[in-house]
C-alpha cells in the first residue's frame with residue numbers, strides 16, 4: 001500500500017531547504033506520495049527514515065522464486081480487479097515411508113503428463129518429498145534422488161534440522177518445508193546456508209504469524225507458508241485469511257505465497273483432491289500438492305489455471321490469416337473460424353489429428369468464440385465475405401469449398417449469397433467431430 | 443504484532459429461496475459472507491448439489507459406472523428415483539432433451555406425463571430444464587408448471603426472449619420458481635432480474651443461471667462474472683443481484699473433448715469416465731468457489747465428491 005503524503009512528510013527533515021526543487025518539505029512529500037518524484041531527490045533524508053519508507057513501499061505480497069517459476073507478488077484478491085500475475089504450481093506428493101515401487105510408479109505416472117495447451121507447457125512443476133523425523137538420512141536421500149532425477153524442482157519437507165541438512169547437502173532441493181515455532185532457528189540456518197526457500201507452518205494462524213515475524217527479524221524473507229496437516233475447512237480459512245491480511249489489511253508478515261498439501265487434507269481421495277485443487281486455484285493456494293497427477297486431473301486443472309491467470313485486459317487472440325494445416329496447398333478445402341486463441345487451438349488441433357490438409361481461415365472476430373462473436377455481430381456472412389476478399393483468398397487458393405462451424409449453420413444461406421461460386425458446407429458443432437467429418441468428406 | 447483474524451460479514455445477504463416442499467425441501471442462499479467463506483460466519487444453508495437426468499436417458503458408452511448406476515431403470519421416473527438416492531444429492535434436475543423440435547420433438551402431453559411421474563417418484567425438490575428451443579420451452583414450462591402446482595418446482599430458464607411468457611405462467615400463474623438465464627454478463631443478469639420483478643415475479647422466487655463454461659473453455663469469464671455479482675450483492679447491497687445462483691455444470695462439461703474422447707482414441711489420457719468426472723467436479727468446485735449457491739451435475743461420483751467437499755467446508 002502506498003504511503004499517504006502526510007506520513008512521508010513526517011519522515012522528512014522538515015527544514016524546507018528547497019534542495020529538492022520544491023518550495024516545502026510538505027510539497028515534496030505530496031509529490032512522492034503521488035509517485036511523481038522519487039524519495040532520493042531529497043539529499044537530507046535520514047537512513048532510518050529511508051528504511052521505514054522502503055519497508056512501507058514494499059509490495060504487499062512478496063514474489064518468491066522457485067527454480068524458474070515465480071510465486072506470489074499478487075496485488076488484488078480477484079482477477080477482475082486488475083489481474084493475477086503468478087499462476088499456481090502443482091506438485092506431486094511422495095513420502096520416504098512409502099514403498100519404493102509405489103514411489104516409482106507415482107513419479108512415472110506424473111511425469112507422463114506433459115503437453116502443450118495454447119503455447120503453455122502443462123506438467124507437474126515440482127515434487128514434494130516428505131521425510132518424517134523417524135527416517136534415516138540415507139532413506140531420505142534415496143527418495144529425494146528419485147524425485148530429483150525427473151528434473152522437476154524439489155520441495156523437501158523435513159522438520160528435523162540435522163536430517164534436512166544432510167539431505168539438502170546430497171540432493172538439489174529448492175524449498176525446505178518444516179519450520180515451526182520450536183525448530184525455526186535451526187531450520188532457518190539450514191535453509192539460508194543453502195539459499196533455499198523456507199516453508200513455515202504453525203498450529204494456528206497466531207503461531208504461524210509469530211514464527212514468520214521471528215524469521216523476518218532474523219533476516220529471512222525468502223519464505224513460503226505451508227498449510228498441511230489441518231482440516232479442509234481450516235486450510236481453506238487459513239489460505240483466505242492469510243491473503244486477505246496481506247492484501248487488504250497491509251499485514252506484510254503474511255505477504256507470502258502458500259503451499260497447500262491436498263494429499264494430507266484428503267488422503268487417497270483423488271476426486272476430492274482434484275475438487276480442492278480447483279478451489280485453491282481460485283482461492284489463494286500457490287503450490288498445490290497432490291497425491292497423484294494423471295491426465296484426468298491435469299486436463300481440467302491446468303485448463304482452469306490457464307483461464308484464471310489470463311490478463312482480463314488482453315483478449316487471447318491469434319492473427320487473422322490463412323493457416324495451412326497438414327501441408328495444405330492451393331487445392332485443399334477451406335474452413336473458417338474466429339481469432340479467439342482457444343478456438344484456434346482446439347480447432348487446429350483436431351484438424352491436425354485428422355491428417356486431412358485444410359486451409360484454416362482465421363477471420364478477425366474481436367478475439368471472441370464462435371457463438372460469442374456471432375452474437376456480437378463480429379462473425380457474420382458479411383465479415384466472412386469481407387475477409388475472403390481482403391485476404392485475396394480467391395487468387396491464393398483454388399478450392400472453392402468452405403466449411404462453416406456447425407454452431408453458425410444459420411449463416412449458410414447468407415454466405416452462399418455473398419460468395420457466388422463457392423460450395424458452402426456446414427461442419428460439425430464441436431471440433432472433436434472434425435476428425436471423422438474431414439476424413440469422410442475427403 | 444500478534445495476528446487476529448477479522449471475520450468479514452456484510453450487512454446484505456443473498457436471498458433465501460426454497461425449492462420443493464416437506465422434509466427434503468432445499469433452501470438456497472441466505473449467507474452474508476463471500477462464497478464458501480463459512481469461517482467468516484456460520485452457514486445458514488449449505489450450497490446444494492443437484493443430479494441431472496434426461497427424459498431420453500444417457501448414452502453411457504464408455505461410462506461403465508454411470509451405466510451400472512442406472513442399470514434396470516427403464517423410465518424417466520425410475521431413473522429419477524435412482525438419481526435421488528445417490529449420495530449427496532439435494533435435488534433432481536429433469537432435462538427435456540427429447541422435446542427439441544430439431545430432435546425427437548416429443549409432444550407437450552408426453553412431457554407433462556413424464557414430469558408427473560418423476561415428481562411422484564422422488565421426495566427431493568425437482569428442477570425442470572428445457573430443450574433450449576424458445577417457443578417449445580415456453581409452452582412446455584407452462585404446461586408442466588400447471589401440473590406441479592404447490593410443489594415449488596424451479597424452471598430453467600426464462601431468458602431475455604421469453605421471460606414474459608415464462609415469468610407470467612411459471613412464476614405468477616402457477617407460483618413456481620423461475621430461473622433467470624443470461625449469458626455470462628453481470629449487466630444482462632441484472633437487467634433480466636429487473637424486468638422479471640417488474641413483471642411481478644417476487645425476487646425470492648428467482649434463481650439466477652448466469653451460464654457456465656467447462657474448465658479451460660473461457661472459464662475466466664464465468665469466474666469473474668460470479669465474483670462481480672457477489673461483490674455487487676454483498677458489498678453494494680444490490681438487491682437485483684442478490685438472487686441465489688444455480689449453475690448447470692454437466693451440460694457444459696460432458697460435451698468437451700476431455701470428457702467425450704473415447705479411451706481407444708486417446709489411450710494415453712486414460713479412462714474416459716474418470717476424465718469426465720474430473721472435468722465435472724473441477725468445474726463445479728470452481729463455480730461454487732466463485733459464487734454459485736448450487737450446481738447441477740450428471741455423474742453420481744461427481745455429486746458425491748462435491749457434496750463431500752461442501753460438507754468439509756461447513
Ligand code: B12
Nearest residue numbers: 337343368369370371372375376405427430431625660663
Ligand atoms: C466466455 C463467453 C463469453 C465471453 C467472451 C469469451 C471469448 N473470448 O469469446 C464474454 C463474457 C465477453 C461473452 C460476451 C458475450 N456473449 Co458469450 N459466452 C461465453 C461462453 C461462456 C464460452 C465461450 C467459449 O469460450 N467457448 C469455447 C470456444 C472454444 O468455443 P467455440 O469458439 O464455439 O469453438 C468450438 C466450436 O464452435 C467448434 N468450432 C470452432 N471453429 C470451428 C470451425 C469449424 C469449421 C468447425 C467445423 C467447428 C468449429 O470447435 C470449438 C470446440 O468444439 C459461452 C457459453 C458456452 N458455454 O459456450 C457464451 C455465449 C457464446 N455467449 C453468448 C452471448 C449472447 C454473448 C453476448 C452477446 C452477451 C451480450 N449481449 O453482451 C456477449 C457478446 C460480446 C460483446 N457484446 O461484445 C451466447 C450466445 C447465444 C447464441 N446461441 O447466440 C452463449 C452461447 C451463452 C448463452 N448460452 O447464451 N461471452
Ligand code: SF4
Nearest residue numbers: 016017018020025042
Ligand atoms: S530537500 Fe528535503 S529537506 Fe529540503 S525541502 Fe526538499 S524535502 Fe525538505
